[in-house]
Amino acid sequence: MLFNEAFKAIADPTRRKILSLLKSGDLTAGEIASHFDMQKPSVSHHLKILKQADLIQDQRVGQHIYYSLNTTVFQDLMSWFYDFLQKEGDK
Amino acid sequence: MLFNEAFKAIADPTRRKILSLLKSGDLTAGEIASHFDMQKPSVSHHLKILKQADLIQDQRVGQHIYYSLNTTVFQDLMSWFYDFLQKEGDK
DNA sequence: TCTATAATTAGAAAAATATCTAAATATCTA
DNA sequence: TAGATATTTAGATATTTTTCTAATTATAGA
Numbered sequence: 001m002l003f004n005e006a007f008k009a010i011a012d013p014t015r016r017k018i019l020s021l022l023k024s025g026d027l028t029a030g031e032i033a034s035h036f037d038m039q040k041p042s043v044s045h046h047l048k049i050l051k052q053a054d055l056i057q058d059q060r061v062g063q064h065i066y067y068s069l070n071t072t073v074f075q076d077l078m079s080w081f082y083d084f085l086q087k088e089g090d091k
Numbered sequence: 092m093l094f095n096e097a098f099k100a101i102a103d104p105t106r107r108k109i110l111s112l113l114k115s116g117d118l119t120a121g122e123i124a125s126h127f128d129m130q131k132p133s134v135s136h137h138l139k140i141l142k143q144a145d146l147i148q149d150q151r152v153g154q155h156i157y158y159s160l161n162t163t164v165f166q167d168l169m170s171w172f173y174d175f176l177q178k179e180g181d182k
Numbered sequence: 183t184c185t186a187t188a189a190t191t192a193g194a195a196a197a198a199t200a201t202c203t204a205a206a207t208a209t210c211t212a
Numbered sequence: 213t214a215g216a217t218a219t220t221t222a223g224a225t226a227t228t229t230t231t232c233t234a235a236t237t238a239t240a241g242a
Binding site for chain 2: 202204208209
């Protein structure tokens with residue numbers, strides 16, 4: 001399970017912003033990078049971490065690599081929080 | 092808003108375990124520390140970070156300091172994830 | 183095949199984080 | 213008030229993370 005990787009991935013504000021950008025639709029690495037005051041290799045590094053955590057997927061189309069959300073992990077993470085709101089005692 | 096602090100606090104496995112322990116009920120700093128292979132000051136440091144993120148509260152009772160969950164922030168965090176599961180397009 | 187564009191990988195430097203030991207603070211009890 | 217217990221604070225060190233520049237890989241088009 002890459003629960004820990006996912007939590008660590010989401011802990012960074014740049015990466016959370018990347019995820020939010022992808023809510024509106026798939027974007028290329030370059031398009032994502034254009035939203036940040038940061039060099040492309042740095043953004044690429046963040047994308048790699050998000051991908052390793054299975055929060056995003058990538059697909060090459062010609063010269064471009066498109067990134068998209070993988071929402072299945074979000075469900076797992078959300079469940080983790082949900083369990084705290086109905087802490088029935090033992091867990 | 093201490094959204095970022097909360098996400099960073101939760102990114103650490105030790106701190107997530109502390110939160111899970113508190114689901115079952117309030118615990119003193121010492122009781123919490125006894126669950127870890129780590130010196131007390133290290134655990135104390137984690138408690139401080141969780142407290143700064145408003146994920147837990149503390150209350151002194153005599154020599155002991157009891158820690159308890161503050162679930163209100165969990166709701167906010169959960170909402171953040173929820174928004175990804177119904178990404179209607181713009182956000 | 184050569185050149186341009188898109189993106190990543192490599193490696194280094196700087197900043198942030200986790201952990202430790204020692205010392206300090208707070209409270210209880212005799 | 214003195215000693216014991218619970219806990220935190222201080223300061224140091226080691227590890228991890230973020231970011232940068234330079235170099236590399238992959239693809240498209242002339």
